[in-house]
Amino acid sequence: MPVAFKILVVDDEPDLEPLVLQRMRRRIRSGQYSFVFAHNGVEALEVLRQEEDIDMVISDINMPQMDGLTLLEQIPKVDPNVRSIIISAYGDMKNIRTAMNRGAFDFVTKPLDFDDLQITIDRTLAHLVEWRDALSSRDRLVSLENELNVASKIQQSILPTEFPLENDFAAFASMEPAKEVGGDFYDVIYLGQERVGVAIADVSDKGVPAALFMMSSRTLLKGSAIGKYEPGEVLKEVNDLLCEGNEAMMFVTLLYAVYDRTTGKLTYANGGHCTPYVRRADGSIIALPLTGGMALGILDGQDYHQDTFDLLPGDTVFLYSDGVSEAMNREGEEFGLERMAQVLAENTTEDPRAVNEAMFEAVRAFAGDTPQSDDITCLTLCRREKA
Numbered sequence: 001m002p003v004a005f006k007i008l009v010v011d012d013e014p015d016l017e018p019l020v021l022q023r024m025r026r027r028i029r030s031g032q033y034s035f036v037f038a039h040n041g042v043e044a045l046e047v048l049r050q051e052e053d054i055d056m057v058i059s060d061i062n063m064p065q066m067d068g069l070t071l072l073e074q075i076p077k078v079d080p081n082v083r084s085i086i087i088s089a090y091g092d093m094k095n096i097r098t099a100m101n102r103g104a105f106d107f108v109t110k111p112l113d114f115d116d117l118q119i120t121i122d123r124t125l126a127h128l129v130e131w132r133d134a135l136s137s138r139d140r141l142v143s144l145e146n147e148l149n150v151a152s153k154i155q156q157s158i159l160p161t162e163f164p165l166e167n168d169f170a171a172f173a174s175m176e177p178a179k180e181v182g183g184d185f186y187d188v189i190y191l192g193q194e195r196v197g198v199a200i201a202d203v204s205d206k207g208v209p210a211a212l213f214m215m216s217s218r219t220l221l222k223g224s225a226i227g228k229y230e231p232g233e234v235l236k237e238v239n240d241l242l243c244e245g246n247e248a249m250m251f252v253t254l255l256y257a258v259y260d261r262t263t264g265k266l267t268y269a270n271g272g273h274c275t276p277y278v279r280r281a282d283g284s285i286i287a288l289p290l291t292g293g294m295a296l297g298i299l300d301g302q303d304y305h306q307d308t309f310d311l312l313p314g315d316t317v318f319l320y321s322d323g324v325s326e327a328m329n330r331e332g333e334e335f336g337l338e339r340m341a342q343v344l345a346e347n348t349t350e351d352p353r354a355v356n357e358a359m360f361e362a363v364r365a366f367a368g369d370t371p372q373s374d375d376i377t378c379l380t381l382c383r384r385e386k387a
Contacts, residue, residue: 004034005125006051010044010059010071011037011087023114033121041066041074048078056124058117060087061095069095072102083128085120087112091227097241100219107219109226119162127157158215160188163352164196166384168261171198172352173379176323176360176372183210183252184321184375185218189225194261197225200273200319200379201254204295213250217242217296221256231256231269235293235304239271243300251297255319259311264383266317269306271296274322277341281314283348285341311383316355318344319381323374327363335366352380 009020017037027033036051038044040063048054057075061068068086075082086099086107096107105124108117156177163172173186183203191197199221203214220241224234234256242252255276257268268276268288272295276288293304311317320340327335339362347358356378363376 004028004031005055006034006036006053007056007058007121008044008047008054009035009037010039010041010057010063010068012039012060012063024118040064041068041071044071045074045078048075048082052079054079054082055128056121057082057084058087058121059084061089061092061099069098069102072099072104076103081128081132083124083131085124093223093227093237096223097220100216100223105219107223123158123160130157158218159185163188164190166261169196169259169381169383170350170352171196171379171381172356173198173200173377174353174356174360175375175377177375178323178372183214184323184377185214186319186377186379187218187222188379189222191226191258196259196261196381197231197256198259198317198319198379198381199225199254199256200321200377201252202273202321202323202375202377203252204250205248209248209250213248213252213297217252217254221254225256229258230306231258231267232291232293232304232306235269235271235296236302239296239302239304240300242297246297249298251295253295257317257319259317259381259383264311264313264315266309266311267306268309269293269304271304274320274325275337277318277320277344278309278311279316279318279344279348281312281348283345285345287337313383313385314350315383316344316350316352317381318355318359319379320359321375321377323372323376324359324363324378326374327367327376328370328373329367330370335363339366350382350384352382355380355382 038047042065059068059071083105086104088096088107088109090109106120108120171188175184185201187199189197203210220238224237228234253273254271255273257266259266270291271293278286288309289307291305291307325337343359343362347355359378
């Protein structure tokens with residue numbers, strides 16, 4: 001039987017311990033998790049020193065004696081391979097940013113949504129497993145190909161695997177990484193019952209640095225998205241945060257959109273990413289206007305304009321990375337936007353997974369045996385006819 005992951009929960013609220021044990025009882029009984037508890041940072045460090053098999057720390061920020069942000073600074077001194085999740089107030093970007101700078105892998109907000117906490121724990125543990133595999137094989141990393149394989153695993157471990165499938169809308173995203181990892185990522189973020197944020201991005205450079213920069217970009221995006229309403233404001237904040245301390249001069253193209261389920265309105269801002277497309281219910285294809293924003297992480301203080309588009313029942317939004325449009329065949333010809341639009345027009349389903357799969361199949365058929373040179377990423381959102 002596999003050994004359970006041991007999780008240390010640090011919070012001064014006495015009611016949290018029985019609540020966690022009750023809500024996580026199935027995972028505990030099945031041997032997937034075991035929990036230990038501490039009431040402040042001082043107690044947490046003592047537990048970490050005494051129990052060397054702690055895998056993850058989930059910590060509140062505001063606690064007596066030693067707060068969660070100070071604890072984050074101390075954890076690597078005890079065990080640098082422990083992963084941390086911080087519990088933050090809703091929209092508290094200042095503390096979230098500080099937590100990420102001090103090594104937090106992810107965060108959840110109060111009041112705790114245990115479904116969201118479960119997803120965050122699973123994603124963090126998946127990343128931890130991949131990271132440990134990378135550490136165990138680092139002495140065998142004698143070539144760039146091996147390093148890029150590690151980066152690909154790190155990248156895949158944090159991408160969402162569950163997507164909304166409702167009567168009125170559905171979304172799905174998928175990525176097929178290249179051997180040379182470019183750092184694509186996507187996300188679907190619930191912003192209350194009626195609003196959903198979707199994002200697709202492509203980080204510059206390749207390898208482990210790109211994968212790590214991708215992780216930071218995705219976390220900052222999530223934090224900004226739950227604290228701000230407008231996509232343009234979200235991109236502006238993420239850009240300013242990425243520009244701080246970006247000595248490697250990396251950047252990321254990023255498109256972020258908010259879909260309103262009640263009105264069908266799609267509001268989006270584009271930071272240097274590919275043109276989004278809409279397939280109307282009648283099969284016609286529309287390229288949405290670009291909003292003029294530059295890639296993020298290059299120059300701080302930039303404003304990001306946004307635009308809106310009214311989705312009608314049966315309409316589908318298709319977001320993609322340049323690994324789709326720039327995929328090449330043996331003759332050096334690119335797949336191109338016209339072929340992409342044709343695939344969209346021919347697939348009038350309201351199933352976003354089917355749209356993605358059709359696009360991947362078309363790109364593979366076009367490229368044939370030509371080696372893939374870039375990540376291929378698609379994110380599809382359908383406004384469906386209500387049942």
